[in-house]
Amino acid sequence: MSGRSVREAIRHKRNGGELEAEDIRDFVAGVVRRTIPDYQAAAMLMAIYFRGMSVPELATLTSAMIESGERLSIPSAVPKVDKHSTGGVGDKVSLSLAPLVAACGVTVPMMSGRGLGHTGGTLDKLESIRGFRTALSPKEFGRIATRHGVIIAGQSDRIVPADRILYALRDSTATVSSIPLISSSIMSKKLVEGLDALVLDIKVGAGAFMETVEDARRLARTMVGIGRSHGVATRALLTGMDEPLGLEVGNANEVVEAIAVLRGGGPADLALLVRTLGVNMLEAAGVDGAAHRIERSLESGAGLAKLAEMIRAQGGDPRVVEQPERLPSAAHARRIRTTGDGYVTSIDARDIGLAAMSLGAGRQTMEDRIDHGVGVTLSAKVGHEVRRGDVLATLRFNDPALAGRASDLVERAYVISDLQPDRQPLILETVS
Numbered sequence: 001m002s003g004r005s006v007r008e009a010i011r012h013k014r015n016g017g018e019l020e021a022e023d024i025r026d027f028v029a030g031v032v033r034r035t036i037p038d039y040q041a042a043a044m045l046m047a048i049y050f051r052g053m054s055v056p057e058l059a060t061l062t063s064a065m066i067e068s069g070e071r072l073s074i075p076s077a078v079p080k081v082d083k084h085s086t087g088g089v090g091d092k093v094s095l096s097l098a099p100l101v102a103a104c105g106v107t108v109p110m111m112s113g114r115g116l117g118h119t120g121g122t123l124d125k126l127e128s129i130r131g132f133r134t135a136l137s138p139k140e141f142g143r144i145a146t147r148h149g150v151i152i153a154g155q156s157d158r159i160v161p162a163d164r165i166l167y168a169l170r171d172s173t174a175t176v177s178s179i180p181l182i183s184s185s186i187m188s189k190k191l192v193e194g195l196d197a198l199v200l201d202i203k204v205g206a207g208a209f210m211e212t213v214e215d216a217r218r219l220a221r222t223m224v225g226i227g228r229s230h231g232v233a234t235r236a237l238l239t240g241m242d243e244p245l246g247l248e249v250g251n252a253n254e255v256v257e258a259i260a261v262l263r264g265g266g267p268a269d270l271a272l273l274v275r276t277l278g279v280n281m282l283e284a285a286g287v288d289g290a291a292h293r294i295e296r297s298l299e300s301g302a303g304l305a306k307l308a309e310m311i312r313a314q315g316g317d318p319r320v321v322e323q324p325e326r327l328p329s330a331a332h333a334r335r336i337r338t339t340g341d342g343y344v345t346s347i348d349a350r351d352i353g354l355a356a357m358s359l360g361a362g363r364q365t366m367e368d369r370i371d372h373g374v375g376v377t378l379s380a381k382v383g384h385e386v387r388r389g390d391v392l393a394t395l396r397f398n399d400p401a402l403a404g405r406a407s408d409l410v411e412r413a414y415v416i417s418d419l420q421p422d423r424q425p426l427i428l429e430t431v432s
């Protein structure tokens with residue numbers, strides 16, 4: 001026991017010292033009980049921002065955050081494994097991956113989030129499905145996960161409450177972008193699921209939280225270290241996010257694309273990422289013949305059937321799996337065409353994400369409402385050869401007044417040149 005006051009603990013961290021476990025537990029408990037005022041909590045966050053945290057400090061911080069609320073109880077005879085993505089544009093991977101991996105005989109209890117700014121959120125995409133419920137109590141979450149082997153739902157207020165308070169403070173004190181604070185925030189919300197294994201998809205590039213491989217690698221190593229220190233088999237894949245993933249960006253249109261992957265189709269980059277993450281999840285969970293099982297679940301339709309089962313279990317209309325036309329769609333479409341010949345050299349994922357958001361597919365603030373039927377469909381990806389007048393992308397919208405800004409953003413996102421670009425690998429490296 002350190003017996004240090006909060007002020008002394010802040011000074012110790014500010015001077016580059018290592019906090020004792022007791023300092024960290026007292027800090028998190030005080031923040032949640034509101035016995036530590038915001039100005040002291042903010043000062044500690046800033047000290048951590050500049051001084052970082054050691055692996056033992058991070059393990060304790062993550063545990064203290066988990067212990068700030070209820071734990072999820074998910075009795076399961078088979079390994080429990082999850083995936084977390086740091087988020088990107090067109091990232092609908094979870095919609096295909098969770099049921100696909102569950103169909104291979106493990107439990108996937110996935111707590112997911114909403115979109116903000118240029119990136120979308122898995123929960124928003126799932127809510128395109130009529131009746132689909134994402135707000136579940138911890139008890140209901142555990143019951144569905146145990147019975148069906150898969151669930152994708154939001155985080156209840158009773159789970160990791162420390163993260164909500166600390167994140168709000170970080171947001172208002174410019175301390176969000178600290179690798180130890182990001183890592184403990186994400187990992188506390190995953191480890192509370194009581195997992196055996198976890199795979200992290202760390203996006204790198206213009207449309208991602210981490211814009212350089214070096215930053216992504218540091219984040220990956222830190223998160224893998226936290227997972228390991230909690231006895232969870234954790235590995236991370238660094239994957240490219242310079243251009244959007246797949247062809248669809250929005251909500252309902254992304255669900256349609258995710259269903260196509262479970263039918264063995266879908267765009268090559270998306271299908272590759274789903275397969276690779278699936279194999280890594282099964283391997284990390286200690287399941288033999290991972291690649292073979294994933295292929296078999298795709299070919300047999302077991303992954304698709306699991307998606308329908310999950311949708312039904314969460315109150316949604318499972319007929320969308322066979323009849324995607326039941327999902328919301330947009331009243332209007334506008335095609336964006338190229339004005340010259342050449343190769344698509346780059347597509348700025350952030351601008352495409354902002355275009356979809358400006359049509360109503362995303363939100364600028366957490367209070368904004370989403371129009372699930374709107375979005376952007378890409379016809380040409382990086383490396384495609386195009387001729388003047390070819391369609392690059394199609395905007396789908398309900399309010400014509402919003403289409404002008406979205407058109408400008410999509411036109412700005414596409415760079416066409418005479419030089420055929422080198423193909424960048426989608427999977428950059430693995431950290432384990």
Ligand code: URA
Pocket residue numbers: 167176181182183185186
């Ligand atoms: N996502 C989280 O959940 N927490 C962070 O700190 C950053 C991204």
